[in-house]
Amino acid sequence: MPQTLGARAPAVDRTRLRAALGATRDVIDRLAQSSPARLAVLVFAAVVAACTLLLWLPLSSQDGRSTSFTDALFTATSAVTVTGLTVVPTAEHWSLAGHVIILVAIQLGGLGTLTMTSILAMAIGRQLGLRSKLITQEALNVGRLGEVGSLLRTVAITSVVIEGTLAVILTIGFLVAGEPPATSLWHGVFYSISAFNNGGFTPHSDGLVPYFDTAAHSWLILFPVCLGVLLGSLGFPVILVLRQMGWLKFSRWNLNTKLTVVTTFVLLIIGWVLWSAFEWNNSATIDGESAGHKIFQGFFASTMMRSGGFNIVDMNDIEPVTMLLTDALMFAGGAPASTGGGIKVTTLAVVFLAILAEARGDRHVIAFYRTVPDSVLRIAISVIAMGATIVLVSTGVLLAISGQPLDRVLFEVISAYATCGLSTGFSAEMGVAGKIVLVLVMFVGRIGTTTVATALALRSRRRLYQYPEERPIIG
Numbered sequence: 001m002p003q004t005l006g007a008r009a010p011a012v013d014r015t016r017l018r019a020a021l022g023a024t025r026d027v028i029d030r031l032a033q034s035s036p037a038r039l040a041v042l043v044f045a046a047v048v049a050a051c052t053l054l055l056w057l058p059l060s061s062q063d064g065r066s067t068s069f070t071d072a073l074f075t076a077t078s079a080v081t082v083t084g085l086t087v088v089p090t091a092e093h094w095s096l097a098g099h100v101i102i103l104v105a106i107q108l109g110g111l112g113t114l115t116m117t118s119i120l121a122m123a124i125g126r127q128l129g130l131r132s133k134l135i136t137q138e139a140l141n142v143g144r145l146g147e148v149g150s151l152l153r154t155v156a157i158t159s160v161v162i163e164g165t166l167a168v169i170l171t172i173g174f175l176v177a178g179e180p181p182a183t184s185l186w187h188g189v190f191y192s193i194s195a196f197n198n199g200g201f202t203p204h205s206d207g208l209v210p211y212f213d214t215a216a217h218s219w220l221i222l223f224p225v226c227l228g229v230l231l232g233s234l235g236f237p238v239i240l241v242l243r244q245m246g247w248l249k250f251s252r253w254n255l256n257t258k259l260t261v262v263t264t265f266v267l268l269i270i271g272w273v274l275w276s277a278f279e280w281n282n283s284a285t286i287d288g289e290s291a292g293h294k295i296f297q298g299f300f301a302s303t304m305m306r307s308g309g310f311n312i313v314d315m316n317d318i319e320p321v322t323m324l325l326t327d328a329l330m331f332a333g334g335a336p337a338s339t340g341g342g343i344k345v346t347t348l349a350v351v352f353l354a355i356l357a358e359a360r361g362d363r364h365v366i367a368f369y370r371t372v373p374d375s376v377l378r379i380a381i382s383v384i385a386m387g388a389t390i391v392l393v394s395t396g397v398l399l400a401i402s403g404q405p406l407d408r409v410l411f412e413v414i415s416a417y418a419t420c421g422l423s424t425g426f427s428a429e430m431g432v433a434g435k436i437v438l439v440l441v442m443f444v445g446r447i448g449t450t451t452v453a454t455a456l457a458l459r460s461r462r463r464l465y466q467y468p469e470e471r472p473i474i475g
Helices: 002-034 036-056 069-080 096-111 113-123 130-140 145-176 181-196 215-234 236-245 255-279 291-308 320-332 345-360 374-402 406-417 432-458
Strands: 365-367 370-372
Touching (some): 036 096, 069 096, 145 236, 215 255, 236 255, 255 345, 255 365, 291 320, 320 406, 345 370, 345 374, 374 406, 374 432
């Protein structure tokens, strides 16, 4: 009799396990069908929690002692949200295991945890069901379900090719800089992933500053990092269109691609010219450099202001007007469904075109011979208003907590919200309460804007009646 019970016990356990897995799957199905955005938030939070626990372990720090939970949470959130803000020195505090955890978190956060899950499902030969397509549609902000499969393949192929190519070039650059082969390879891989995913983390104690000494270092290290950040900030839907329609066939691109590419490069040039002009005679930054180095510094800074997070000058030394310029460009951010943050360049473009249409007296917003729906304009205004509100409230809270000057606090909050990672060192100076505020800002900045925008786009209802019109006074 005992043998019979013992034989049945494993079968009972397996039955309970299958029942539990079935119940979990049903819950996920209901969430995916009713609210993919809510599921995305929960999965993102779960990944942050897992990375926090791993970084909290003694093996993740160089001294073999547990990092404080707040610092582990801050670092994990910064990595998963691909922000790059730090409260402890990355190179000096974290062990090799800690660096690997941070790198994996950056990769997951840059591509999106739900996107990675769908890619793995396709890699093992599984067909994407409606649930998986809904989840991925939410994660990548795809307009039609039919585009999900091709976009996922583009994400996988693009990520491997770009990150692999960057890793090879950067490895050669670090070898030229005099690093040992193994170290050069590790740094090449780290910077390629961190750059393409706009992570902003660096395994060097001085960051990229020492590698601006010679032209060889500039071209083999700094320029590939810039290129990776730019490509990552364009977004996977744009890269898909460029691959299908041709990189130089502008007329065949869809409206989203045209707005993204044009606005991205307009902001890049504006930032490049203005940053160089503002800092040209600043003795604390680039005054002693040659003209060529000054121009390259401006290009590098303008690229990183868009969400890259790497820097080769101390942010505390830049001019106040340069700090204001950086605030504005960080807030604009990258493209939708990209590794960049901010309110997104298409949002900015639509609002600018709406202002232009109003100035001309046009009834509709026109862009490249296409009419932009009024619903898109309302969503763009909502995203900007929500982003500005988050920055305003968070800045006020941190001002009350820290007592620091407005410019430093605002700079850090915008960097956190836009998941940029440029810093004046304010994050590391904050206490527990201040760090928690920035953690929430980074989390909301990474997933909040896209989630709210998608939710607003999907909420469409028709009234069977219309109220009388009445115009309030504006302005």
